[in-house]
Amino acid sequence: MPNVSDDVGARLTPAGRRLLDAASDLFYRRGIHAVGVDLIADTAGTTKKTLYDRFGSKDALVALYLQRRAQRWQAFVLDHLARNAPEPGLKRVLAVFDALEAWMDHYDRGCGFVNAHAEITDADHPALPVIRAEKHWVLDLYTQLVDEAGFEPAAPLGRQLTLVHEGATVARTVGGQPDALDVARSTARTLLDRAAG
Amino acid sequence: MPNVSDDVGARLTPAGRRLLDAASDLFYRRGIHAVGVDLIADTAGTTKKTLYDRFGSKDALVALYLQRRAQRWQAFVLDHLARNAPEPGLKRVLAVFDALEAWMDHYDRGCGFVNAHAEITDADHPALPVIRAEKHWVLDLYTQLVDEAGFEPAAPLGRQLTLVHEGATVARTVGGQPDALDVARSTARTLLDRAAG
DNA sequence: AGGTAACCATACCGGTTAGTATACTGTCAG
DNA sequence: CTGACAGTATACTAACCGGTATGGTTACCT
Numbered sequence: 001m002p003n004v005s006d007d008v009g010a011r012l013t014p015a016g017r018r019l020l021d022a023a024s025d026l027f028y029r030r031g032i033h034a035v036g037v038d039l040i041a042d043t044a045g046t047t048k049k050t051l052y053d054r055f056g057s058k059d060a061l062v063a064l065y066l067q068r069r070a071q072r073w074q075a076f077v078l079d080h081l082a083r084n085a086p087e088p089g090l091k092r093v094l095a096v097f098d099a100l101e102a103w104m105d106h107y108d109r110g111c112g113f114v115n116a117h118a119e120i121t122d123a124d125h126p127a128l129p130v131i132r133a134e135k136h137w138v139l140d141l142y143t144q145l146v147d148e149a150g151f152e153p154a155a156p157l158g159r160q161l162t163l164v165h166e167g168a169t170v171a172r173t174v175g176g177q178p179d180a181l182d183v184a185r186s187t188a189r190t191l192l193d194r195a196a197g
Numbered sequence: 198m199p200n201v202s203d204d205v206g207a208r209l210t211p212a213g214r215r216l217l218d219a220a221s222d223l224f225y226r227r228g229i230h231a232v233g234v235d236l237i238a239d240t241a242g243t244t245k246k247t248l249y250d251r252f253g254s255k256d257a258l259v260a261l262y263l264q265r266r267a268q269r270w271q272a273f274v275l276d277h278l279a280r281n282a283p284e285p286g287l288k289r290v291l292a293v294f295d296a297l298e299a300w301m302d303h304y305d306r307g308c309g310f311v312n313a314h315a316e317i318t319d320a321d322h323p324a325l326p327v328i329r330a331e332k333h334w335v336l337d338l339y340t341q342l343v344d345e346a347g348f349e350p351a352a353p354l355g356r357q358l359t360l361v362h363e364g365a366t367v368a369r370t371v372g373g374q375p376d377a378l379d380v381a382r383s384t385a386r387t388l389l390d391r392a393a394g
Numbered sequence: 395a396g397g398t399a400a401c402c403a404t405a406c407c408g409g410t411t412a413g414t415a416t417a418c419t420g421t422c423a424g
Numbered sequence: 425c426t427g428a429c430a431g432t433a434t435a436c437t438a439a440c441c442g443g444t445a446t447g448g449t450t451a452c453c454t
Contacts, residue, residue, distance in 0.1 A: 013430065030318050033230035036411060047432060048413080054430095058412065110315070117371045118312035121227050135372040159368075160384045163377070167364030171356075174314045175332040180360070187357045190391050191384065210400065233441060244402060245443080251400095255442065 008068040016054040018044040024065045032119045063126040070134040088148035101181040110173035205265040213251040215241040221262045225309050229316045260323040267331040285345035298378040307370035
């Protein structure tokens with residue numbers, strides 16, 4: 001079952017929170033390599049000293065940025081499902097695509113995890129497990145929702161819907177197709193319809 | 198109709214060719230921001246002077262890298278189709294996913310265009326039109342193949358298959374699912390089956 | 395013979411990179 | 425009272441960034 005733990009930034013000091021907020025915004029909008037620690041410290045209204053006292057390294061800060069982003073994204077989806085489609089079934093599965101569309105209305109630079117993965121080449125980077133975990137969470141979410149909706153076996157259908165989900169994200173941002181999520185929903189409906197038939 | 202023009206690097210001088218070769222490999226494997234012009238020149242066994250004499254700027258070199266990558270990818274797909282599924286029909290549509298899988302056997306860092314898009318934030322960057330064009334080419338390819346296979350209307354089905362295509366690329370690399378293309382093929386088969394029914 | 399394109403080598407420019415060092419101020423708890 | 429913690433401010437390192445400048449050497453073309 002998808003689970004969302006406590007907020008990553010909950011135990012941070014005020015300056016630490018400002019740093020993580022500034023870094024998150026800058027990393028997502030301008031990329032990781034393009035944003036230096038000096039800019040992060042200046043934007044947060046503090047100093048590099050405090051940044052390294054709190055987070056130890058830029059890589060750790062990057063990992064924390066993605067960890068908190070994953071938590072917020074997951075909480076957003078679960079909240080959307082609870083509000084709009086609380087009962088198991090086909091409608092609840094399709095509501096994930098609505099949640100993705102609503103999420104992307106606030107973020108126009110695509111998937112922060114895919115983007116981070118593009119910039120990280122070091123196999124030991126602490127952000128890599130976070131990225132993998134987020135992708136796994138989406139797969140598990142679809143698989144579980146499909147299972148709860150009564151489809152059997154659920155795993156293959158969950159994997160198919162995950163492809164559509166990721167493809168829609170790329171098509172909308174990189175491909176420049178504003179209505180990519182309409183296509184995704186129609187695709188998902190067809191796949192679910194077929195599996196039910 | 199998908200078209201592939203002459204090789205981008207055809208008119209380059211020997212040193213220019215070495216520079217573009219080195220830059221292409223480095224940009225794809227390590228990312229754009231992480232690779233400096235000094236490293237490119239050293240790897241190519243030449244100097245920065247020659248790099249700027251030939252290409253004018255790093256941005257222009259990036260655009261050329263993506264342009265040539267798009268040409269090679271497109272030629273690879275069309276060649277694969279001509280060899281393995283020369284006749285219009287369902288098999289020819291599905292063969293694109295085989296081509297994608299074969300292509301990705303050589304490249305383990307995902308879609309170079311999605312990765313480049315993640316690093317480029319300047320709206321005036323000369324590489325952006327190249328990225329858009331590549332994504333558009335894939336969409337046109339699927340739409341045309343579906344049309345030639347007799348599906349009507351072809352456009353919606355082409356868009357659906359494009360989502361599956363992009364999603365499989367992300368799932369295989371970022372998601373760490375080695376068999377993502379098996380899922381993509383089964384998904385595509387279902388969608389085509391459904392549209393034919 | 396003279397021009398030109400291609401190339402190599404080196405040095406330089408101002409600015410930025412991640413990360414560390416030093417020194418000082420405030421607050422709060424034992 | 426004292427030590428620990430959070431913070432600010434500034435300076436510093438050594439390396440790297442994209443881009444430019446200077447100067448010289450081939451080779452080919454007219």
